[in-house]
Amino acid sequence: MRQSSLVVVANRLPLDDNAAMDGACEWRRSPGGLSSALHAILEQTPATWVGWGGSIGGARELPDIGSLRLRPMALSEDEMRGYYEGFANSTLWPLYHDAVEQPVFDRGWWETYRTVNQRFAEAAAEVAEPGAAIWVQDYHLQLVPQLLRELRPDVRIGFFLHVPFPPPELFMQLPRRVELLRGMLGADLVGFQRPQAAHNVAQLATKLLGGHGGDEEIMLDGRTIRTGAFPVSIDVAEMRSLSARPYVVNQARQLRRDLGTHKRVLLSVDRLDYTKGIEHRLTAYSELLRDGRVKVRDVVMVQVAVPSRERVESYRSLRDRIEGEVGRINGEYGRVGEPAIHYLNQPFDRADLTALYQTADVMVVTPLRDGMNLVAKEFVAARRDDTGALVLSEFAGAAAELEDAFLVNPHDVDGLKETLLRALAADASELSARMKAMRAHITSHDIHAWARAYLTALDETGRLAQHLP
Numbered sequence: 001m002r003q004s005s006l007v008v009v010a011n012r013l014p015l016d017d018n019a020a021m022d023g024a025c026e027w028r029r030s031p032g033g034l035s036s037a038l039h040a041i042l043e044q045t046p047a048t049w050v051g052w053g054g055s056i057g058g059a060r061e062l063p064d065i066g067s068l069r070l071r072p073m074a075l076s077e078d079e080m081r082g083y084y085e086g087f088a089n090s091t092l093w094p095l096y097h098d099a100v101e102q103p104v105f106d107r108g109w110w111e112t113y114r115t116v117n118q119r120f121a122e123a124a125a126e127v128a129e130p131g132a133a134i135w136v137q138d139y140h141l142q143l144v145p146q147l148l149r150e151l152r153p154d155v156r157i158g159f160f161l162h163v164p165f166p167p168p169e170l171f172m173q174l175p176r177r178v179e180l181l182r183g184m185l186g187a188d189l190v191g192f193q194r195p196q197a198a199h200n201v202a203q204l205a206t207k208l209l210g211g212h213g214g215d216e217e218i219m220l221d222g223r224t225i226r227t228g229a230f231p232v233s234i235d236v237a238e239m240r241s242l243s244a245r246p247y248v249v250n251q252a253r254q255l256r257r258d259l260g261t262h263k264r265v266l267l268s269v270d271r272l273d274y275t276k277g278i279e280h281r282l283t284a285y286s287e288l289l290r291d292g293r294v295k296v297r298d299v300v301m302v303q304v305a306v307p308s309r310e311r312v313e314s315y316r317s318l319r320d321r322i323e324g325e326v327g328r329i330n331g332e333y334g335r336v337g338e339p340a341i342h343y344l345n346q347p348f349d350r351a352d353l354t355a356l357y358q359t360a361d362v363m364v365v366t367p368l369r370d371g372m373n374l375v376a377k378e379f380v381a382a383r384r385d386d387t388g389a390l391v392l393s394e395f396a397g398a399a400a401e402l403e404d405a406f407l408v409n410p411h412d413v414d415g416l417k418e419t420l421l422r423a424l425a426a427d428a429s430e431l432s433a434r435m436k437a438m439r440a441h442i443t444s445h446d447i448h449a450w451a452r453a454y455l456t457a458l459d460e461t462g463r464l465a466q467h468l469p
């Protein structure tokens with residue numbers, strides 16, 4: 001068994017399971033923030049990534065990607081339902097996102113979630129060399145830190161939550177709240193997107209587990225757990241180099257021609273998820289068209305909504321509602337050869353996504369709740385000049401960093417409409433000042449800075465531990 005000094009454990013491997021039959025395997029990133037973020041730092045790092053390959057049934061061996069080893073995990077049909085679609089994405093996901101959709105508490109799912117977490121912990125323990133660092137990712141694997149601590153007391157354990165951690169009154173609804181909190185606090189370092197999350201966890205650790213401490217350290221069972229905010233980011237250099245590629249530049253020009261050179265383009269790019277506020281923005285756009293405040297001859301919207309978690313009922317019904325609404329808006333306001341919205345329910349490769357970002361006059365990012373939202377950062381990085389406006393929900397983690405976006409409360413449809421109009425009407429000097437400030441921020445806070453900050457902090461927990469009596 002080959003072992004590594006750095007092991008990443010995430011629900012999903014960063015590529016689909018359809019690697020070529022000859023074993024050739026290349027990064028085909030699954031859409032989603034976690035994969036986008038970690039891909040950038042791990043492609044060149046000697047490490048092992050433990051995760052699910054994306055299909056149901058047995059896991060087959062996958063070749064290394066550069067210096068990164070892949071350790072695929074199998075998930076059976078029942079595990080998919082109970083662990084991934086059930087407890088992770090129908091209980092924790094909605095609860096952690098402000099319960100914008102009602103969380104489902106199904107007692108049967110818990111056992112499966114626990115069993116799968118145990119298997120992931122065992123696999124990680126197997127591939128970690130003595131004294132290794134194991135970095136566990138996200139809400140799917142919240143029990144893994146504690147399970148790992150029992151299996152491998154010699155390793156340093158990090159946990160990073162990519163999604164929001166809810167306020168205590170919401171977390172308290174969880175029937176398995178004690179196990180979930182204890183599981184996560186099995187880590188030496190628990191990282192979040194926002195400082196508020198660390199505050200929420202500190203309160204809960206006191207209330208539920210009898211721990212004590214504050215927003216940076218929690219003392220529990222004779223151990224010290226470091227907590228803190230490490231806002232995740234993107235590979236700015238990769239986006240810049242993509243955005244300068246002749247293919248991308250030509251593709252952006254072509255898209256512009258196809259959409260109508262004289263038109264203003266509103267662009268949104270999301271996984272098709274109820275947390276992303278897609279319906280709120282469609283309502284705002286539709287009302288602007290209805291009231292004649294924007295006209296189809298001047299403005300066009302492009303909504304990319306990549307399919308996501310399609311076997312979960314709430315995602316299926318969201319898709320039906322969105323597609324109905326897009327059809328209605330095009331039916332009412334579109335003209336022959338001139339739709340009000342282009343709706344694209346498909347994955348794009350990085351180059352085509354970058355070309356789309358370059359085509360937009362206004363990027364509209366309106367999640368009702370989002371841990372970070374990397375799309376907002378990608379848009380800024382993909383622009384080669386200082387044009388373009390970003391309309392960004394206050395409820396995305398990214399809003400705390402991209403303060404020069406046009407910030408908006410997506411629940412306030414009138415406010416959203418006014419903000420869209422303001423972004424469309426902003427003059428070049430205002431847009432340029434905003435874009436420069438946002439670009440400067442992401443340049444100094446890119447994915448490498450994030451990984452460095454997190455892994456340095458994790459390393460320090462080891463050193464601190466060595467100095468403890």
Ligand code: ADP
Nearest residue numbers: 031032033036270271306346347348373374375
């Ligand atoms: P989440 O993690 O909730 O999906 P983020 O905005 O943080 O939200 O991350 C989404 C990631 O998925 C981004 O890196 C984005 O480029 C990628 N993505 C979004 N839509 C598509 C698409 N249609 N095709 C390919 N990648 C996509």
Ligand code: F6P
Nearest residue numbers: 012031032033034035138162309
């Ligand atoms: O960023 C949150 C997240 O759940 C990630 O963990 C995941 O990569 C992404 O959204 C996409 O979700 P899924 O893996 O369920 O397709």
